[in-house]
Amino acid sequence: xxxxxASGSSPTAFPVTVVxxxxxxxxxxxxxxxxxxxxxxxxxxxALGAGSQVVAVDDQxxxxxxxxxxxxxxxxxxxxxxxxxxxxxVVIAYDPKGLxxxxxxxxxxxxxxxxxxxxKGAYQQIRQLGLVTGREARAAKLIAGMKKRIGAIxxxxxxxxxxxxxxxELDPTLYSATSKTFIGQVYVSLGLKNIADAxxxxxxxxxxxxxxxxxxxxxxxxxxxxxxxxxxxxSTVSARPGWDRVSAVRTGSIVRIxxxxxxxxxxxxxxxxxxxxSALARLRQ
Amino acid sequence: MTxxxxxxxxxxxxxxxxxxxxxxxxxxxxSLIAGVLVGPxxxxxxxxxxxxxxxxxxxxxxxxxxxxxxxxxxxxxxxRVVLAALVGAMLAVAGATYQGVFRNPLADPYLLxxxxxxxxxxxxxxxxxxxxxxxxxxxxxxxxxxxxxxVLLTYAVGRSARRERDAATLxxxxxxxxxxxxxxxxxxxxQNSETLQEVYSWILGNIPSSGWSDVVVVLPYIAVATVVxxxxxxxxxxxxxxxxxxxxxxxxxxxxxxxxxxxxxxxTAAAVAVTGLIGFVGIIVPHTIRLxxxxxxxxxxxxxxxxxAGFLVLxxxxxxxxxxxxxxxLGVVTAFFGAPFFAVVLRTTRGGSP
Numbered sequence: 047x048x049x050x051x052a053s054g055s056s057p058t059a060f061p062v063t064v065v066x067x068x069x070x071x072x073x074x075x076x077x078x079x080x081x082x083x084x085x086x087x088x089x090x091x092x093a094l095g096a097g098s099q100v101v102a103v104d105d106q107x108x109x110x111x112x113x114x115x116x117x118x119x120x121x122x123x124x125x126x127x128x129x130x131x132x133x134x135x136v137v138i139a140y141d142p143k144g145l146x147x148x149x150x151x152x153x154x155x156x157x158x159x160x161x162x163x164x165x166k167g168a169y170q171q172i173r174q175l176g177l178v179t180g181r182e183a184r185a186a187k188l189i190a191g192m193k194k195r196i197g198a199i200x201x202x203x204x205x206x207x208x209x210x211x212x213x214x215e216l217d218p219t220l221y222s223a224t225s226k227t228f229i230g231q232v233y234v235s236l237g238l239k240n241i242a243d244a245x246x247x248x249x250x251x252x253x254x255x256x257x258x259x260x261x262x263x264x265x266x267x268x269x270x271x272x273x274x275x276x277x278x279x280x281s282t283v284s285a286r287p288g289w290d291r292v293s294a295v296r297t298g299s300i301v302r303i304x305x306x307x308x309x310x311x312x313x314x315x316x317x318x319x320x321x322x323x324s325a326l327a328r329l330r331q
Numbered sequence: 332m333t334x335x336x337x338x339x340x341x342x343x344x345x346x347x348x349x350x351x352x353x354x355x356x357x358x359x360x361x362s363l364i365a366g367v368l369v370g371p372x373x374x375x376x377x378x379x380x381x382x383x384x385x386x387x388x389x390x391x392x393x394x395x396x397x398x399x400x401x402x403x404x405x406x407x408x409x410x411r412v413v414l415a416a417l418v419g420a421m422l423a424v425a426g427a428t429y430q431g432v433f434r435n436p437l438a439d440p441y442l443l444x445x446x447x448x449x450x451x452x453x454x455x456x457x458x459x460x461x462x463x464x465x466x467x468x469x470x471x472x473x474x475x476x477x478x479x480x481x482v483l484l485t486y487a488v489g490r491s492a493r494r495e496r497d498a499a500t501l502x503x504x505x506x507x508x509x510x511x512x513x514x515x516x517x518x519x520x521x522q523n524s525e526t527l528q529e530v531y532s533w534i535l536g537n538i539p540s541s542g543w544s545d546v547v548v549v550l551p552y553i554a555v556a557t558v559v560x561x562x563x564x565x566x567x568x569x570x571x572x573x574x575x576x577x578x579x580x581x582x583x584x585x586x587x588x589x590x591x592x593x594x595x596x597x598x599t600a601a602a603v604a605v606t607g608l609i610g611f612v613g614i615i616v617p618h619t620i621r622l623x624x625x626x627x628x629x630x631x632x633x634x635x636x637x638x639x640a641g642f643l644v645l646x647x648x649x650x651x652x653x654x655x656x657x658x659x660x661l662g663v664v665t666a667f668f669g670a671p672f673f674a675v676v677l678r679t680t681r682g683g684s685p
Contacts, residue, residue: 106525121524219532219539220658245657256371257540258403259656276529287406287542291399305525 064174068158068224076180077135077155081128083120084139088113089312090172093188095232098180102131108306110312125149135178142226152286162228162311166248169193195316196235199323203236206330211239213255213265213294214308217272218282220255227251228311229271229318236322241265261288267325268294269301271308301325332614347630355620355637359416362641362648366412367404367649374400387503407540414546415647416537416640418602419612421553424632425595425640426613428560431589431628433498440599440613443505443592444481447512449603452477454516454530457522469606470533471548471604477512478600484508498574498588530645536607537663538647545605556598560632563591567628609643615669616642622680642669 061074080100082088088107088218091100104120118127120140125148128136136149137157146156157178162168169189176185212233214223222242225234226249233240241263245253272278280300289295301321307314368376374396382404384392394401422440429438441447456473482505489504520530539545566587571576574584616639620631643661647667650661 119524122521136420217528217532219537221528221532245654247654247657253654253657254660256651256656256658258651259371261399261403261407262372263656275525287410287540287544288399288402291402328677 048090060180062177064157064177066157066174067160068141068156070180071155071157073135073155073157073178077133077178079131079133080135080179081118081131081133082107082113082137083123083128084116084119084159085109085306086310086312087137087157087171087175089310089314090175091179093313094172094176094181094184096175099179101133109326125152129154137175143204164228165231165315168228168311168315171311192313192316195261196319199319200235202323203326206326208237209239210237210266210326210329211241211263212261212269213241213263214269215272215278216252217280218259218276219255221252222255224233224253229308230317232315232322236326238267249307257286257288261292264291264293264321265299266293266297266329267299268292269303269308269322271303271305273302274305285324297329299325299329347626347633348624349613351624351626351630351634355634355641359637359641362644363412363416365646366415366644367409369652370403370408371651372400372403373425374404379404382417406542407502410543410546411538411540411647414541414549414605414646415644416555417546417549418538418609419607419616419643419646420636420640421549421556421598421602422609423616423635423642424557424560425599427617427628427631427635428567428591428595429613431571431631432588434571434573435498435502436618437614440500440595441509441608441610442502443596444508444512445478445596445599446603446608447509447516448481448484449474449478449600450534450608451481451512451516451519453533453604453607454519454526455527457526457533458519464468465503469479471545474604475600478541478603479597481508481512482600483597533607536609537650537658537660537662538606538643541605549601549605552601553598556594556601557636559594560591561636563587564629564632567591567632571628607662609665611662611666611669612639612643613647615665615673619673619676622676 052053060076061072063070063072078099080091080096081102082091082100083104085104085107088100088103089109091097092110092113097112101114102116102118104118105115106120107113107115118124120138121142123142124147125145126137128149129152133154135155135157137159137163138145139159141158146158149156157174158172159171162171172189173185176182214229214233216222222245223230224242224246225231225240230251239262242253242255245255245259268283270278270283279302280298283288283300286296294300303318303321307318368379378395378400381392382394382396385394386405396404402539425440426438429440429442430436433442452473452475453470456470460469485501485505485508488507489501520527534547566582569580570584570588577584600668617631617635620626620634620638624630624634626634643665646664646668647661650659650664653659
């Protein structure tokens with residue numbers, strides 16, 4: 047999708063042009079004052095070693111700690127406040143109320159990277175951020191490392207017990223994610239059967255499940271992506287009426303994952319795979 | 332009919348007839364049975380009846396359900412049906428009470444700000460309480476406290492207008508307090524956008540599958556509120572004539588109105604605290620009964636308890652089975668099915684007293 051101006055380990059030659067969610071974006075020279083309103087992009091920028099080029103990140107960018115977190119919001123952005131940081135590149139994951147257009151009018155380059163729908167899309171965004179920050183080689187290395195580690199975990203899971211089922215919890219009212227979603231593709235790759243798939247007749251990807259159904263489906267594995275937002279933990283799950291009968295509760299196969307890891311599509315995808323790998327290993331013993 | 336008799340009919344609206352009482356009771360029973368038998372997991376009618384028989388120690392009856400199915404039936408489904416019935420009864424009777432007390436056909440249980448206050452309380456709990464403290468327990472308390480404070484404030488504002496005998500002043504105060512609390516709630520929510528999903532889930536309204544614990548929490552409030560309202564049901568007919576007329580008939584308007592509003596509000600606040608905001612029940616149920624039967628408040632209030640309970644149980648059956656095993660927010664179901672139904676009722680009846 048992007049136009050590769052430089053290749054191999056040689057430094058990127060500017061200007062570079064990439065195709066992002068907001069169309070063709072040309073970055074004329076290596077940016078040194080980046081504002082990131084996308085928590086995923088923030089993680090990627092720091093993983094690429096471009097942290098020194100970042101002057102401000104939004105209020106949701108809680109990782110890594112070194113990121114210069116501000117009160118800027120990616121959901122209800124204030125154009126003047128963003129412009130106040132005199133950015134030469136603004137990275138966003140969401141474009142409400144003509145944000146990119148307003149910034150464009152001020153002569154600020156905007157890179158809009160929408161939520162990735164596939165691993166391929168996630169890797170492409172990392173490559174793109176590498177290109178526009180002049181760190182193409184680092185990006186290639188990061189992607190290769192992610193692919194290698196994830197590949198090893200997937201291969202291991204495929205050798206183990208098959209036919210296990212999983213329930214991914216987004217909040218305590220039992221919103222879940224199907225195999226169609228980005229996070230759901232992690233479970234598909236690990237050979238797990240997602241109990242939310244049967245509940246998504248409308249195909250939105252994030253159905254709210256009936257408690258009765260989860261108990262009856264009795265998933266082998268429960269993944270809690272609502273540990274931070276909603277304080278869920280194995281003891282609160284097992285205390286729900288009827289849930290003491292669920293396979294995952296009885297075997298203690300409840301994975302606690304930080305909400306932000308489970309809702310982003312950046313380099314920490316590997317951490318999510320690692321948590322799943324250790325839960326699967328315990329199940330297999 | 333003579334004009335004197337017609338006048339008498341206006342002053343003394345129709346009471347409860349045996350036919351309507353039996354119909355409403357039958358509607359509730361059918362709803363409860365449907366609620367217990369139908370769900371996303373098909374347990375089989377015979378098996379459910381056997382299980383119920385075994386629970387009641389009927390001689391020679393043993394349950395054929397597996398332990399998991401027993402848990403689904405008795406720990407998830409039955410308490411949810413009971414909770415839906417309690418909340419439906421409360422919202423309907425509170426709506427009918429407000430309509431009578433404020434002589435306003437558009438009055439609903441949220442009129443005096445209880446919904447906005449409860450919404451603010453819940454949002455603050457979700458946004459600011461530490462994870463460990465919050466859990467499932469403190470959110471309902473925060474919502475209850477928020478709802479009660481909002482209504483207290485409405486009363487204070489209404490009284491300070493020095494026109495305390497005018498029910499319309501109180502309604503305007505409620506609108507004011509609602510606007511203020513809604514703005515505050517939106518601000519807190521917008522400042523803590525990571526809580527959006529949870530606040531949104533809460534505001535949409537649903538009957539939680541929380542077992543018997545929520546039933547135990549709301550039962551005392553709803554029972555007391557309903558008893559108080561039903562005990563005063565004849566006075567509501569008098570209040571509906573107007574404050575001056577009621578006073579001339581020897582009713583202490585302020586005190587009775589306060590008792591009715593406090594009962595309806597506390598019951599509604601308790602219901603909202605566990606289910607979030609379920610709209611339309613408090614309007615549609617009393618008006619449907621009124622249009623179909625033409626009864627006065629002394630009959631309307633007990634009928635609202637029965638029909639409101641049955642209506643919400645049925646709506647919840649739709650919420651948990653229409654897209655099973657996915658759920659639809661209950662507030663969406665009550666309005667989506669309630670609004671067209673009510674439109675039909677409006678068209679096919681010539682309308683009773685408002």
